[in-house]
Amino acid sequence: MHILVIGGGGREHTLVWKLSQSKQVDKIYAIPGNPGMMELAECIDTIDIMDNVSLVGFAKKQKIDLVVVGPEVPLINGAVDAFVAAGIKAFGPNQAAAEIEGSKSFSKNLMKKYGIPTAKYEVFTDVEKARAYIQKEGAPIVIKADGLAAGKGVIVAVSLEEALAAVDEIMCDQAFGQAGSRVVIEECLIGEEASLLAFTDGDTIVPMVSSQDHKRAYDNDEGPNTGGMGAYAPAPVVTAAILEKVQKEVLEPTIAAMKAEGRKYVGCLYAGIMITTAGPKVIEFNARFGDPETQVVLPLLKSDLVDVMLACIEGRLKATKVEWSAEKAVCIVMAAGGYPKSYKKNDAISGLAAAQASGAFVFHAGTAAANKQIVTNGGRVLGVVATAPDIKDAVAKAYLGVSKIDFANKHYRTDIAYRALNRLK
Incomplete structure (x- = not known):
C-alpha cells in the first residue's frame, strides 16, 4: 500500500x-x-x-x-x-462533520439539543452583551473563541477583571483573528480533565486508551494555555466505570447525533472530558487525533493501525478487534523559550540520537533541516516519549531522553504525569 x-x-x-x-x-x-x-x-x-x-x-x-x-x-x-x-x-x-471542532457554538448547540452532558453556556457576537453576561454570572468563568485557534483560544478566567479582559482580547483586539468574532462563554467545570480519543465509522465508536494532557506552560499547571506541554496514558482518573459512562452518555450519543444531523462522522473523535462530582462532562470535541495525546496513545496500540483505519472508512469497525498494550506511556514536550508567546527559531538541536539510544522515541513537532543539522522551527519543538510497565519508570525514561537533548533556551515542564504519580503515594 x-x-x-x-x-x-x-x-x-x-x-x-x-x-x-x-x-x-x-x-x-x-x-x-x-x-x-x-x-x-x-x-x-x-x-x-x-x-x-x-x-x-x-x-x-x-x-x-x-x-x-x-x-x-x-x-x-x-x-x-x-x-x-x-x-x-x-x-x-x-467538512460537515469536522464542524464539531470548527465551531464551538455548533458543538455546544449539538450537545444541548441531544442531551450530551456539558457546561452551561451562552454564545455572543456582541461585546457588550458578552460583558453583561460575565457580570451576571461572575467568576471563575471560561471564554472561548468560537473558531480554530490552534488550541490556544480558551481562557479560564479566575476573576471578573480577567474575564472582561479576555473578551476584549478575543473580540476587540482579535487575538485569534476571525475565530474570535463569536465567543462561547461557559461555566467553569471543576474536576480532573482527561482526553478520550476514539475510532469511529459513523455507527460504531471504539474508545482508545485514555490520556491526560498538560495544557499550561509551566509546572504546577501555572502560566498561559498552550497546545499541550506533555501527556501520559492511560489516565487513572478514567476508571472502567467512568469509561463506560463516557461511552454511553457522550461518545455513542454524539455519533448518533451527528448522523441524525446529516453529518455522519468517520475518523478519530477526540472528547476532552472533565470528571466532575456530577459525572463526566464534555469540555470540547476535536475532529482529529490530539497532540500530544497521540504521542502516548498510539505507542500503546497493538493492532495494525492501517487495519483499524480501513475498518472505519469501510464501515466494518464493529467486527474489528482493537487491542492495546497494558504498558504506560509518557510524552514530554520540549518547547522553545517564550512559547506560547514569541520565541526564536533556527537554534541547532543536539543529542537526538543519544535520546533515542537511551530508550525514548523522539517525535519532531517544530523542526527544520538547515546546514546539515536539525534546528528549531516552532513553539513546540519535540515530543520525547517513553513506555514502560509502570508510570514511574515511563516518566524516568522519558526525562532521561530529554536530558540528552539540547538547544538554546529549551523549555519543558518537569512535572508531567504528576497526577498519576500522586495516586501511587
Missing part, C-alpha cells in the same frame, strides 16, 4: 511511525512532513495542505491507497471530501 499523511507536526510524525509498522505498507509520503519523518516517509514540502486540488493530484499520481489527514485545518477545509470525490480512501471526518 501507498499511504499519504497530511501534516508536519508531532502528531503526524507519530502517525507515520505507527503506520510504518504495518506489513501492508510499502511506501509513505508526508505533506509537508518534517525532518524526523524522513527515515520513514518521503516528505513533500512543495504542496500547500490547504490546496485540495494539488493534494488530490499528487495522490492520484502516486497511486495512494489511503490518506490520513492529521490537522484540523485541512479537515475543515474539506480535504477528505476532495479525496473521497476522487475515489481515494481518506481517514478523517468530512
Whole structure:
C-alpha cells in the first residue's frame, strides 16, 4: 500500500511511525512532513495542505491507497471530501462533520439539543452583551473563541477583571483573528480533565486508551494555555466505570447525533472530558487525533493501525478487534523559550540520537533541516516519549531522553504525569 499523511507536526510524525509498522505498507509520503519523518516517509514540502486540488493530484499520481489527514485545518477545509470525490480512501471526518471542532457554538448547540452532558453556556457576537453576561454570572468563568485557534483560544478566567479582559482580547483586539468574532462563554467545570480519543465509522465508536494532557506552560499547571506541554496514558482518573459512562452518555450519543444531523462522522473523535462530582462532562470535541495525546496513545496500540483505519472508512469497525498494550506511556514536550508567546527559531538541536539510544522515541513537532543539522522551527519543538510497565519508570525514561537533548533556551515542564504519580503515594 501507498499511504499519504497530511501534516508536519508531532502528531503526524507519530502517525507515520505507527503506520510504518504495518506489513501492508510499502511506501509513505508526508505533506509537508518534517525532518524526523524522513527515515520513514518521503516528505513533500512543495504542496500547500490547504490546496485540495494539488493534494488530490499528487495522490492520484502516486497511486495512494489511503490518506490520513492529521490537522484540523485541512479537515475543515474539506480535504477528505476532495479525496473521497476522487475515489481515494481518506481517514478523517468530512467538512460537515469536522464542524464539531470548527465551531464551538455548533458543538455546544449539538450537545444541548441531544442531551450530551456539558457546561452551561451562552454564545455572543456582541461585546457588550458578552460583558453583561460575565457580570451576571461572575467568576471563575471560561471564554472561548468560537473558531480554530490552534488550541490556544480558551481562557479560564479566575476573576471578573480577567474575564472582561479576555473578551476584549478575543473580540476587540482579535487575538485569534476571525475565530474570535463569536465567543462561547461557559461555566467553569471543576474536576480532573482527561482526553478520550476514539475510532469511529459513523455507527460504531471504539474508545482508545485514555490520556491526560498538560495544557499550561509551566509546572504546577501555572502560566498561559498552550497546545499541550506533555501527556501520559492511560489516565487513572478514567476508571472502567467512568469509561463506560463516557461511552454511553457522550461518545455513542454524539455519533448518533451527528448522523441524525446529516453529518455522519468517520475518523478519530477526540472528547476532552472533565470528571466532575456530577459525572463526566464534555469540555470540547476535536475532529482529529490530539497532540500530544497521540504521542502516548498510539505507542500503546497493538493492532495494525492501517487495519483499524480501513475498518472505519469501510464501515466494518464493529467486527474489528482493537487491542492495546497494558504498558504506560509518557510524552514530554520540549518547547522553545517564550512559547506560547514569541520565541526564536533556527537554534541547532543536539543529542537526538543519544535520546533515542537511551530508550525514548523522539517525535519532531517544530523542526527544520538547515546546514546539515536539525534546528528549531516552532513553539513546540519535540515530543520525547517513553513506555514502560509502570508510570514511574515511563516518566524516568522519558526525562532521561530529554536530558540528552539540547538547544538554546529549551523549555519543558518537569512535572508531567504528576497526577498519576500522586495516586501511587
